[in-house]
Amino acid sequence: xxxxxxxxxxxxxxxxxxxxxxxxxxxxxxxxxxxxxxxxxxxxxxxxxxxxxxxxxxxxxxxxxxxxxxxxxxxxxxxxxxxxxxxxxxxxxxxxxxxxxxxxxxxxxxxxxxxxxxxxxxxxxxxxxxxxxxxxxxxxxxxxxxxxxxxxxxxxxxxxxxxxxxxxxxxxxxxxxxxxxxxxxxxxxxxxxxxxxxxxxxxxxxxxxxxxxxxxxxxxxxxxxxxxxxxxxxxxxxxxxxxxxxxxxxxxxxxxxxxxxxxxxxxxxxxxxxxxxxxxxxxxxxxxxxxxxxxxxxxxxx
Numbered sequence: 001x002x003x004x005x006x007x008x009x010x011x012x013x014x015x016x017x018x019x020x021x022x023x024x025x026x027x028x029x030x031x032x033x034x035x036x037x038x039x040x041x042x043x044x045x046x047x048x049x050x051x052x053x054x055x056x057x058x059x060x061x062x063x064x065x066x067x068x069x070x071x072x073x074x075x076x077x078x079x080x081x082x083x084x085x086x087x088x089x090x091x092x093x094x095x096x097x098x099x100x101x102x103x104x105x106x107x108x109x110x111x112x113x114x115x116x117x118x119x120x121x122x123x124x125x126x127x128x129x130x131x132x133x134x135x136x137x138x139x140x141x142x143x144x145x146x147x148x149x150x151x152x153x154x155x156x157x158x159x160x161x162x163x164x165x166x167x168x169x170x171x172x173x174x175x176x177x178x179x180x181x182x183x184x185x186x187x188x189x190x191x192x193x194x195x196x197x198x199x200x201x202x203x204x205x206x207x208x209x210x211x212x213x214x215x216x217x218x219x220x221x222x223x224x225x226x227x228x229x230x231x232x233x234x235x236x237x238x239x240x241x242x243x244x245x246x247x248x249x250x251x252x253x254x255x256x257x258x259x260x261x262x263x264x265x266x267x268x269x270x271x272x273x274x275x276x277x278x279x280x281x282x283x284x285x286x287x288x289x290x291x292x293x294x295x296x297x298x299x300x301x302x
Contacts, residue, residue, distance in 0.1 A: 014221050016146035016170050017069070017113035059274035060103035062096035063281040064089060070114030070146045084111060086118035090125055097129045104134040106270055107154060113145025116170060116221045123228050126153040138267050139163045144249060145170075148260075149225055152232035157261040158270060159252040165260055166245035168229060170221040172214050177202045233259055 069083035096102045107126075129135055130153065137143070137154030144167035151157055151165065159165055181187060181203070188203040200210035223237075229244070230237040244250070244260055255261040271277060 014116045014170050014172050014217055016116045016119065016149060016221070016225060017144070017167075059271075059276040059280065060101050061271065061274050061276055061281065062092075062099070062102045062105045064092050064096070064105060064107050066107055066109045066111055066147060066150065068111055070111055070119065070150075072115065072118030083114065086122040090122050093122075093125060093129055097133060102133065104136060104274065105129065106267070107135065107137040107151065108267055109137060109139050109143045109147050109151050110141055111144065111147035112142060113147050113149075113167060116146060116225075119146045119149050120224055120228065123150050123153045123232075126150060127228075127232060130155045136270050138265075138270055139165045139261070140267050142249075149228060152229045152260075154232070156263075157233075158263055158265045159255050159261045160266050161252055161264055163252050164249045165255050166248060166250040168225060168240065168244055169247040170218050170225060172218055174200060174206050174210070174214060175202050176205050178204045235259055 066084050066089060070086060071083055072086050093105065096105050126135060134156075135154045136156045136158060137151040139148075139151060139157070139159040141160050141163040143151040143159075143163075143165045148165050148168065157165075190198045190201060190203065192198045196209065196213055199213035200206065206214075226237050226240045229235075230240045233240070235244075239259075243258055245258070250258060250260060252261070252264045256264060268278060271281065
């Protein structure tokens with residue numbers, strides 16, 4: 001029952017995420033729904049992505065990691081895929097924003113995006129902090145969908161030479177479970193009050209009212225998304241919707257040419273401005289760092 005509820009929540013959630021990553025999440029949920037046990041070492045290895053920044057370094061740069069699937073709160077997705085909670089990132093940014101020793105905040109982003117919930121609020125927080133303190137967002141190596149929503153609110157957007165940004169769009173899933181239920185000898189009758197209360201339900205084909213309701217949700221979030229990107233990148237909303245990759249991912253040089261990023265560079269380049277290296281801001285050994293990178297790549301390819 002637990003995973004049935006999680007699957008139902010995944011279906012009902014509007015996603016601003018790279019479709020390939022959502023397929024990974026779907027696969028994981030399907031495995032659990034079939035009763036498979038996910039080896040603990042897979043979960044623990046994935047969780048290594050959730051590195052925590054240490055005390056403010058001498059250079060006065062606060063580094064905030066945004067890795068993996070973005071959700072509002074730490075949950076099953078963030079536990080399994082090494083994801084990021086918008087609430088936790090917001091708390092880190094709040095602390096760095098009021099720290100007089102912090103000259104700049106660097107967002108180290110490597111994420112396919114995630115749920116839309118909590119993203120608009122965190123994006124606005126980043127935008128407000130950037131008015132008073134330098135916020136540099138680095139796509140290192142991917143900032144897709146909800147991740148780009150956040151990245152675009154930075155004072156400066158940097159993309160690594162092999163990186164990519166964009167995937168500006170929102171979508172919902174609908175699964176018609178009627179045939180599956182029929183094969184089990186079951187049928188479902190919904191009794192409701194309120195015309196739209198059961199719109200888009202999964203116990204039959206998607207009807208006109210259900211499609212209209214789901215499409216309205218997607219359109220509303222897409223409008224919120226593109227409006228925020230337009231503000232963050234000082235462009236018109238129509239430019240974002242009709243350009244900026246048109247919902248696809250854009251490589252580094254093209255991203256700069258389209259105005260989606262300010263320049264091509266690396267995290268090391270950004271830190272070097274303040275006389276720092278990654279060793280100064282990440283309290284991890286080389287071995288730990290290597291393992292994190294291996295699992296980051298593995299999770300992106302699965």
